Amino acid sequence: MRxxxxxxxxxxxxxxxxxxxNVAECSRRLRDxxxxxxxxxxxxxxxxxxxxxLGDELTRDIVRRLNSTFVTPFDREDIHALAEELDDVxxxxxxxxHRLQLASLDRxxxxxxxxxxxxxxxxxETVALMQRLESMKNVQPHLDAIDRLESEGDALxxxxxxxxxxGEFDALDVIRWxxxxxxxxxxxxxxxxxxxxVESIVLKHA
Numbered sequence: 001m002r003x004x005x006x007x008x009x010x011x012x013x014x015x016x017x018x019x020x021x022n023v024a025e026c027s028r029r030l031r032d033x034x035x036x037x038x039x040x041x042x043x044x045x046x047x048x049x050x051x052x053x054l055g056d057e058l059t060r061d062i063v064r065r066l067n068s069t070f071v072t073p074f075d076r077e078d079i080h081a082l083a084e085e086l087d088d089v090x091x092x093x094x095x096x097x098h099r100l101q102l103a104s105l106d107r108x109x110x111x112x113x114x115x116x117x118x119x120x121x122x123x124x125e126t127v128a129l130m131q132r133l134e135s136m137k138n139v140q141p142h143l144d145a146i147d148r149l150e151s152e153g154d155a156l157x158x159x160x161x162x163x164x165x166x167g168e169f170d171a172l173d174v175i176r177w178x179x180x181x182x183x184x185x186x187x188x189x190x191x192x193x194x195x196x197x198v199e200s201i202v203l204k205h206a
Contacts, residue, residue, distance in 0.1 A: 010073055012065065013134040019058045019086040020123075020130040023191070026051035027123040030093045031116035033100065038108060041101055048097045055090035059083050073134070078201050085194045086126075092187035093119075099183055103176040111160040115184045118153040122146055122191045129198055136202050146195040153188040157181065 026048060033044035062083040066072065072079055129142040160181050164174050 010134065012062065012073055012079060013130075015058055015062050015065070016082065016086070016133060017127075017130045019055065019062075019083070020127045022051055022054050022058065023086060023089050024120070024123040024127050026055070026090050026093050027116070027120045030096060031113065031120055033097060034108065034112045034116045036108065038100075038105060041097075045097045045101055048094050052090050052094045055087050059087040074201050074205060078197060078204075082194065082197045082201070085190060085197055089123075089187060089190045089194065092183065092190050096180060096183040096187065099180045103180065105173070105176060109160075109177055109181075111156065111163065112181065112184065114156055115153060115160070115181070115188070118149055118156065119184065119188055119191070122149045122153075122188060125149065126191055126194055129195065133198060133201070136205055139198065139202055143195050143199050146192060150188055150192040153185065157185045157188075 029044065029047045029051060033041065033048070036044065062079065066076060066079055066083075125142045125145045129139060129146070132139050132142070161178065164177055164181070169177065
């Protein structure tokens, strides 16, 4: 049995689990907004802002702990990168909601709900990934699932753009919807960035 001469601060793992849980909650709140009839976007947006504020608070907690901890469970730059990516996911989701507020659209786009379903599934896999970060065991199935889901999201993104440019929509609506669809695609990509950071951490400690 190996003993640590200097104990590491393992409370980072709990903060990462909390941050991933916040990502998952925000993804569900965004899906509710995108699946609504757009009659009360302000209430849904306010609920997403709550998640964004919690994400900022968790990121600050991680950074403060990082600055005051002598021995960390893995590389400092990886802790910082993981905290930033988790925070960025929530920021990306809030950007989707912001753009929806500004667009003044009167009916939902079904493909956005499909994108949001993929986002929720990826967020759930991220929660599972954070639960395994401390042991660094059995992470590969979740890394693979996130990669597969991100590919599904890419295909859905391309199909949605194809429909937008099919001639079915007015030019101004195409611009509005395209802006929102691209913002949601960015959130999917950022979740994949989270998994890439975790994969790098695990490889370093394999």
